[in-house]
């Protein structure tokens with residue numbers, strides 16, 4: 110925990126309490142703060158006897174040799190954060206991996222095959238708006254050129270391609286970012302739950318059996334700019350009014366589909382003048398559901414309804430909201446990413462389940478302190494699971510809060526998670 | 541018209557047609573383009589024998605001497621534009637004033653008292669979000685210090701105080717910006733209608749008898765950021781959902797009040813990440829109505845309804861839209877400006893009416909080609925009318941389009957408007 114908080118000096122965020130560790134994090138991918146923590150990661154893992162490899166997406170692989178040569182079993186997660194994020198999301202998983210290396214060294218454990226720790230680049234998809242961005246390239250789910258071209262969206266920086274920033278901080282490595290060129294035996298990830306289930310049920314460990322489906326879109330609504338003071342409603346084609354209705358409608362539609370979610374976090378309004386009705390509004394749309402089928406349905410429904418709203422037809426609303434007679438706007442959808450629902454590997458899940466039992470029993474808790482659950486968030490493990498055996502371990506998030514400076518997991522829970530992670534890697538190595 | 545289009549080289553905007561003048565304008569207040577056209581204005585009016593004065597808000601007054609000394613009668617408007625504006629809004633009024641000076645010189649007209657042309661600073665309130673910004677200071681309706689402190693809102697510049705940009709372009713003049721220190725006898729303004737009435741009724745000239753009331757607000761909605769993938773709707777306090785509902789509701793409420801308008805042109809969402817439900821959304825709200833009383837009612841109603849929406853209570857909607865059970869958000873209103881409904885001065889209106897009749901008859905049209913109307917937009921004349929006799933002249937806007945690159949008024953209509961302006965100033969001078 111000391112190491113974890115020590116490394117939070119790079120990217121200190123918003124203060125939320127008086128304690129020395131009671132600040133959030135703002136360590137956006139490929140910023141100077143991200144470079145600092147990467148440099149620390151390399152120095153620390155090399156100090157623990159690892160060889161380190163950097164790939165063409167800036168992913169860093171630290172490997173501790175085993176008895177035999179072969180693909181390493183990895184503990185992995187990410188060191189980047191949300192713009193107003195916390196100290197645990199991603200960071201805990203990488204730090205627990207480093208703790209694993211120390212434990213193995215201190216106890217002179219020889220593994221059958223190499224084991225390692227990986228820090229994946231831009232997992233959050235905050236500064237560069239594609240989550241699991243670099244693990245997706247590794248899993249051959251996203252072309253390298255497209256990943257390199259992705260432009261940043263967080264001010265005050267103006268939009269800058271990913272590759273420029275990667276080169277600028279000196280992390281455009283020579284190793285191909287690819288599961289074939291740089292293989293893994295398996296991938297285990299310790300992560301905070303980021304949701305309320307473990308805490309609400311008094312559990313300590315989540316044995317993550319898979320992750321829900323999610324898709325990101327950029328929706329653009331085009332209308333016609335006009336004067337706010339002289340243009341009667343009937344003459345307006347106001348894309349912001351339509352976008353507002355679409356955002357409300359997206360949540361209404363998701364709500365009535367079992368467990369689906371719809372969210373918007375980014376909105377752009379042009380030209381952006383108080384007394385000009387906008388001509389173009391774009392907004393992000395993040396849709397999630399436990400199954401790809403439900404997500405298909407939701408996408409299809411929203412495509413229809415958004416068009417109806419833009420056409421000025423309000424009859425489509427679950428509960429109608431006012432329209433007036435308007436000139437039509439147009440709506441365009443761009444799909445930015447598709448992450449299908451995944452089930453993790455059974456052997457990996459068993460490694461996690463057995464490790465959880467053993468750690469919890471040693472800690473004086475019983476077996477019911479662990480539960481199986483499905484991840485609501487995407488993770489680099491979702492990408493690795495397309496190519497290699499993968500599973501995840503969750504620990505409780507206080508009040509389910511995440512992507513917020515107040516994100517918190519107790520020291521005890523972090524330690525339990527780290528122990529389950531180490532055991533899971535060792536169990537898999539023996540398998 | 542040649543001069544008008546010549547000066548549109550400073551701040552060329554979006555192209556909308558093939559013709560050489562078929563581009564819009566982007567001449568944001570106090571930019572280098574604004575400086576260039578100001579330099580041109582001073583050089584041109586001095587070349588026509590005027591003395592020029594710059595005040596502490598950068599307003600420029602060009603005065604042609606009369607037979608007697610005394611307060612000048614002015615033709616005035618503005619040379620700044622919207623970010624995606626046209627070639628006529630404001631520009632026509634200043635150019636017609638310069639044309640008036642030329643006509644007086646060519647015909648060796650001696651006026652009783654001085655006459656002049658004024659270019660008001662930041663009328664649009666686009667880059668610095670307060671309309672009629674500098675005429676409001678002149679009329680003692682806005683304190684100078686507050687006006688100087690106003691920060692820009694249009695990227696890519698980061699927020700910069702008005703006074704810094706005014707000094708940077710060299711237009712922070714020595715004359716106090718004040719109707720007492722720098723008096724006027726009267727103010728006449730030729731402007732495009734920016735609405736559909738003249739064109740729809742086949743009229744050529746609008747005799748503007750006053751302007752409707754309008755108020756600008758910044759509404760801030762605060763919630764709690766959380767993860768889009770792991771946070772069920774019931775646990776969310778999503779300020780963007782509330783803001784979206786408020787924007788829809790504002791238009792619905794305005795719609796049922798006679799002739800009222802509600803519009804949003806600027807939206808800010810923080811932290812601005814695809815997979816984070818925002819914690820803070822601010823949006824501009826521009827409310828207008830023909831009477832202050834209707835505007836009072838609308839403001840009061842919206843303050844109540846926005847709060848109910850933020851509290852998670854949807855029963856208040858004229859037609860309900862879906863809410864789900866949410867955690868409450870909070871809403872705060874900041875009033876940025878209040879412009880009361882005004883009636884222009886009867887003598888000035890009569891000067892305009894008589895001039896319109898005379899110009900239209902000479903042009904072979906009959907008297908019904910002019911109509912009385914009330915301005916939907918705010919104008920510098922609204923501010924001057926609080927202190928000195930004022931009236932305005934409107935000419936038709938094609939399809940009522942304004943605050944849009946396609947804004948257009950025919951050469952014939954511009955010329956008629958300029959003649960009515962010149963005659964109105966002369967008639968008032970004789971009065």
Ligand SMILES: NC(=O)NCCC(=O)O
Pocket residue numbers: 198232233234240241303485486487488767769815
């Ligand atoms: N764990 C996490 O916050 N990942 C970001 C990807 C997502 O949006 O689910």
Ligand SMILES: NC(=O)NCCC(=O)O
Pocket residue numbers: 336338384629663664665671672734916917918919
């Ligand atoms: N005429 C004009 O566009 N003025 C801007 C002030 C307003 O918003 O009405």
